[in-house]
Amino acid sequence: MGKALDIVQKTILYVILLVAMMIVIFPFIWLISSSLKAPNEVFAFPPDLLPKKLSLENFYTLLTRYAFARWLFNSLVVALSTTLISLLLHSMAGYALARLEFPGRNLLFLGIMSTYMLPLQAIIVPRFLLVKSFGWIDTYQGLIIPSLFHAFGIFAFRQFFLGIPKELEDAAIIDGCSRVRIYWTIVLPLSRGIFLTLGVILFMANWDAFLWPLLITRSSDLRVAQIGISTFMDPNITLWQFVISGSVLTMIPGLVLFFALQRYIVRGIKTTGIRG
Amino acid sequence: MALLSRERTPIAFLKRIWPKPGLRREQWLIGYLFLLPDLLGLFVFWAAPMLFLFYLSFHEWTSLGPMTYVGPENFVTLVGDDVFWKSVKVTLIYLVGFAPSVVVLSLALAIVLNTKIKARNWFRTGYFVPYALPMVVAGVIWAFMLSPGFGIVNYVLRQLGLPTRMWLSSVKDALPVVIWVGIWKRVGFYMILFLAGLQEIPEEYYEAAKIDGAHNWQLFRYITLPLLRPVLFFVVLIVGFRAFQVFDEIYVMTHGGPFRATYTLMYFIYERAFTFHRFGYAAAASVVLFAMAMLFTLVQMRYFGTGAVE
Numbered sequence: 240m241g242k243a244l245d246i247v248q249k250t251i252l253y254v255i256l257l258v259a260m261m262i263v264i265f266p267f268i269w270l271i272s273s274s275l276k277a278p279n280e281v282f283a284f285p286p287d288l289l290p291k292k293l294s295l296e297n298f299y300t301l302l303t304r305y306a307f308a309r310w311l312f313n314s315l316v317v318a319l320s321t322t323l324i325s326l327l328l329h330s331m332a333g334y335a336l337a338r339l340e341f342p343g344r345n346l347l348f349l350g351i352m353s354t355y356m357l358p359l360q361a362i363i364v365p366r367f368l369l370v371k372s373f374g375w376i377d378t379y380q381g382l383i384i385p386s387l388f389h390a391f392g393i394f395a396f397r398q399f400f401l402g403i404p405k406e407l408e409d410a411a412i413i414d415g416c417s418r419v420r421i422y423w424t425i426v427l428p429l430s431r432g433i434f435l436t437l438g439v440i441l442f443m444a445n446w447d448a449f450l451w452p453l454l455i456t457r458s459s460d461l462r463v464a465q466i467g468i469s470t471f472m473d474p475n476i477t478l479w480q481f482v483i484s485g486s487v488l489t490m491i492p493g494l495v496l497f498f499a500l501q502r503y504i505v506r507g508i509k510t511t512g513i514r515g
Numbered sequence: 516m517a518l519l520s521r522e523r524t525p526i527a528f529l530k531r532i533w534p535k536p537g538l539r540r541e542q543w544l545i546g547y548l549f550l551l552p553d554l555l556g557l558f559v560f561w562a563a564p565m566l567f568l569f570y571l572s573f574h575e576w577t578s579l580g581p582m583t584y585v586g587p588e589n590f591v592t593l594v595g596d597d598v599f600w601k602s603v604k605v606t607l608i609y610l611v612g613f614a615p616s617v618v619v620l621s622l623a624l625a626i627v628l629n630t631k632i633k634a635r636n637w638f639r640t641g642y643f644v645p646y647a648l649p650m651v652v653a654g655v656i657w658a659f660m661l662s663p664g665f666g667i668v669n670y671v672l673r674q675l676g677l678p679t680r681m682w683l684s685s686v687k688d689a690l691p692v693v694i695w696v697g698i699w700k701r702v703g704f705y706m707i708l709f710l711a712g713l714q715e716i717p718e719e720y721y722e723a724a725k726i727d728g729a730h731n732w733q734l735f736r737y738i739t740l741p742l743l744r745p746v747l748f749f750v751v752l753i754v755g756f757r758a759f760q761v762f763d764e765i766y767v768m769t770h771g772g773p774f775r776a777t778y779t780l781m782y783f784i785y786e787r788a789f790t791f792h793r794f795g796y797a798a799a800a801s802v803v804l805f806a807m808a809m810l811f812t813l814v815q816m817r818y819f820g821t822g823a824v825e
Contacts, residue, residue: 263644273659341547354561364784
């Protein structure tokens with residue numbers, strides 16, 4: 240009796256889990272399948288689950304008639320350079336906060352962490368005006384530099400470096416190595432894991448950026464892909480065939496990273512908490 | 516004071532605290548040098564805008580021409596602005612609709628997937644996949660599926676003999692749909708956070724309690740929940756922050772409509788600043804947004820106790 244109940248319970252649980260899984264995964268399948276339909280089949284009613292005939296016409300038109308390739312390129316350049324530069328800066332700052340002794344260190348750390356709780360959207364208007372006064376509208380530096388700085392990355396690196404045994408560096412110090420060389424030749428090679436972990440998380444966050452690029456770019460040449468998609472979604476007439484094919488292209492880098500580095504993403508979220 | 520009193524002159528004081536040649540001086544120098552870029556950046560792009568925000572909220576400015584000081588007038592206008600109150604209401608409804616459901620759902624998934632069930636890694640990965648999508652793309656996908664005319668959701672409803680809906684074109688449905696997209700996108704991410712917390716709880720606690728005859732609910736109530744408190748606090752905090760700042764999906768899905776049904780406070784700020792060029796007014800509304808987020812944080816800290824902050 241108890242065992243039969245157990246089996247019923249388990250079955251119900253699995254059914255719920257599978258239905259939930261369907262709800263989560265189906266939109267991906269539907270998006271990809273629709274993007275591979277011929278342009279007029281996208282709006283067919285009743286809709287076909289799979290394309291009647293595979294067609295790359297949506298992608299072809301998107302890449303030839305519109306500058307979507309350029310927009311994707313912009314997204315990649317911005318997300319990659321933002322991620323790489325901020326990894327370098329945050330690792331330096333984290334190392335200084337974890338390992339070097341100088342007056343005011345704790346106070347500076349407190350100051351850094353106090354920016355962590357500020358909601359970005361609340362300061363986006365003054366930040367925009369400030370960056371505009373630098374003349375950075377419609378520039379790559381306007382897209383990249385303001386997004387480099389976040390207390391979260393500094394904090395994560397500091398915590399990581401505090402966990403590295405100090406003895407590894409002590410020997411080098413006695414040998415008369417400079418701090419910069421220690422950081423570069425001893426500490427960094429030990430930190431590949433955290434660079435990868437933080438790197439993939441920061442890349443995802445930068446790839447997701449929308450409001451800031453929307454504000455800071457006007458010309459089509461500097462548009463990122465995420466903004467490009469939204470330009471096809473005019474409230475009056477939405478060019479769905481380009482919206483969905485553009486979305487497929489835009490989600491590919493994220494998905495590739497996700498499946499290639501899922502282990503690191505999960506570990507990163509576990510060890511550092513992470514911004515939402 | 517004690518630091519200063521030992522020397523008679525400032526020069527002597529400086530001489531004492533100035534780093535001796537060698538290791539200490541190098542640490543000072545490298546320490547400041549390594550911190551400098553980040554400190555500068557955090558100041559220019561976080562602290563300075565924060566200060567400028569309060570200054571701006573007491574001024575009127577179109578971003579061209581001079582700024583005029585108007586005192587608290589922006590805030591007074593806000594109080595009498597129906598659109599502002601509408602946007603606050605929408606934001607609070609979003610918070611109430613989004614936060615509890617996403618927290619409960621992700622916690623439930625985490626608890627189930629922390630037990631030794633079959634294929635649990637598949638489920639974990641599956642629920643987590645939407646994390647890899649830009650929010651805009653998540654909004655696009657659902658807007659596409661929920662199109663009243665040719666969308667697959669209405670098609671399925673019709674096949675099942677259920678009434679179809681107008682979804683994003685309907686004043687009643689639009690906000691729930693936007694909330695749903697937020698939940699769909701983030702539930703897996705919070706699930707991973709909860710899983711991390713659950714895995715920290717030693718298995719022996721549960722075994723000991725089971726020997727004492729504790730039921731599942733008691734295990735959850737007296738072991739899981741208390742030990743998960745720090746993670747729960749963190750998740751509730753970032754979920755709340757997310758709710759106050761929601762913008763991307765609304766921009767692509769509804770543009771705040773229909774009839775301002777999804778007009779959040781952030782959308783209000785966006786339009787005041789970048790459509791109407793009323794930067795001072797937008798700054799005043801931003802101050803309100805900031806205050807709401809801070810209030811939310813304080814209430815959570817009260818409720819969870821400051822001990823939960825790690």
